Amino acid sequence: MNSFCKKRIESFKYAFQGVAALFGGTPNAVVHLILAVAAIAMGLIFSISTAEWLAVTIVIGLVLALEAVNSSIEALANHVSKDRSDAIRRVKDLAAAAVLLAASAALAVGLLIFLPKIIELFQC
Ligand SMILES: Nc1ncnc2c1ncn2[C@@H]1O[C@H](COP(=O)(O)OP(=O)(O)OP(=O)(O)O)[C@@H](O)[C@H]1O
Numbered sequence: 001m002n003s004f005c006k007k008r009i010e011s012f013k014y015a016f017q018g019v020a021a022l023f024g025g026t027p028n029a030v031v032h033l034i035l036a037v038a039a040i041a042m043g044l045i046f047s048i049s050t051a052e053w054l055a056v057t058i059v060i061g062l063v064l065a066l067e068a069v070n071s072s073i074e075a076l077a078n079h080v081s082k083d084r085s086d087a088i089r090r091v092k093d094l095a096a097a098a099v100l101l102a103a104s105a106a107l108a109v110g111l112l113i114f115l116p117k118i119i120e121l122f123q124c
Pocket residue numbers: 026027028074081082083084085086088089090092093096
């Protein structure tokens with residue numbers, strides 16, 4: 001195996017270490033993962049369409065990816081300075097805002113897809 005391939009495999013290994021660190025050390029990420037599994041289960045139960053799967057898949061990926069970025073920024077900010085500062089507060093608040101905005105979009109997608117199906121279920 002040439003060094004290019006070895007490097008790419010190493011990169012995957014580091015990325016999976018990051019995934020393990022995310023779900024092993026970030027309670028919010030675990031909550032989002034549980035919600036993602038619940039959304040997938042509901043998608044299977046309600047046999048949602050391909051377009052609906054696309055929307056669910058995109059928002060799940062977006063929320064989990066931004067959770068990883070948020071955790072990374074938090075870790076870096078904590079490393080840069082342990083002191084309280086307006087700059088660190090702003091950086092952390094903005095990173096948290098990214099997750100909140102994505103999670104809000106995911107909630108909207110979930111409600112748009114599943115709420116009508118749940119209402120229909122109770123009307124029978
Ligand atoms: N060094 C700091 N200086 C000023 N404000 C801070 C500082 N550290 C944290 N904060 C404030 O506290 C909030 C929470 O920060 P914290 O690092 O505890 O993140 P968190 O969202 O509780 O993360 P987690 O629960 O994943 O550890 C930040 O969004 C920010 O407003």
